[in-house]
Amino acid sequence: MSGFDTDWLSLREPADKAARAPALVELLTRYLQTPGAPTILDIGCGTGSTWRALERHVPEDTNWLLLDHDPLLLEEAERSIGGDRGVAFRQFNLNDLEDLPLEGVSVVTASALFDLVSEDFCAAFCDRIASQGCGFYAALNYDGVIRWSHRHPLDDDMVDAFNRHQQTDKGFGSALGPGAGDCLERLLETAGYRVRRMPSPWRMDGNAAALQQAFLSGFRQPLREMSKHSMAEIEAWLSFRLSAIAAPESLCEVGHTDIIALPA
Structure with missing residues (x-):
């Protein structure tokens, strides 16, 4: 999988936390209220944002195992979470799904992961x-919708090119990109799960200027590779979008979807 730096993950974490669908977090909380300490396996854990978002909502005696392939992100997760706190960390390549440590796991969680993987990966994972018999909670799967309150004539073209780039290989075959939510819901229902899915969009105003700037900076390379427009047009569009961040009542919405799937 393509790497993510800690600065980007730190910037996006408040927006991620605010975007999570509360009703699905509540469903997860109720599901874990069972006799005995539950165990959560968080895959693609990054610096531990899923743990920080959920640890106040799950039983105090919950055991966590956080997996990531990037040792630097794991190191930062362990440093930021600190202590034992019922949390263990392990370096793991998610391409080795047969070795995924699921024994005794109540729920597998993930954040901002499944839009990066392929349909074949999702099918094998769901199986x-x-x-x-594990439950599953996947938050913040990008759904392809990006809207700005201050429009530019090229917005739709640029988002379309960005979305096509989101479907290129990120380390797990051709990525699902915006199709992740539909694919997960279909496969999980076929596997016999009770599935609920809800929107979890980022809504970024001027108070999230740094996140908006970093988000837009991430467009440049995908647009160079995928857009039909010239570099001059791409740079002019990016310049407009960056300057619009400070405009009155400026808002950027980036669509995501959350999914919870519980054994029937």
């Missing part, structure tokens, strides 16, 4: 968790 694995269904065979073990």
Whole structure:
């Protein structure tokens, strides 16, 4: 998988936390209220944002195992979470799904991950968790919708090019990109799960200027590779979008979807 730096993950974490669908977090909380300490396996954990978002909502005796392939992100997760706190960390390549440590796991969680993987990966993953009877909660899957309150004539073209780039290989085959939510819902229902899906969009105003700037900076390379427009047009569009961040009542909405799937 393409790497993510800690600065980007730190910038996006407040927006991610605010965007999570509360009703699905509540469903997860109720599901974990069972006799005995539950265990959560968080895959693609990054610096531990899922743990920070959920640790106040799950039972105090919950055990966590956080997996990531990037040792630097794991190191930062362990440093930021600190102590034992029922949390263990392990370096793991998610391409090795057969070795995914699911024994005794109540729920597998992930954040901003499944739009980066392929349909084949999702199918194999759903089969694995269904065979073990694990619940599943996946938040912040990009859905392809980006809207700005201050419009530019090229917005739709640029978002379309960006979305096509989101479907290129990120380390797990051709990525689902905006199709992740539909694919997960279909596969999980086929595997016998009760599935709920809700929107979890980022809504960024001028108070999230640094995140908006970093988000737009991430467009440059995808647009160079995918857009039909010249570099001059791309740079002019980016310049407009960056300057619009400070405009009165400026708002950028980036669509995501959250999914919870519980054994029937």
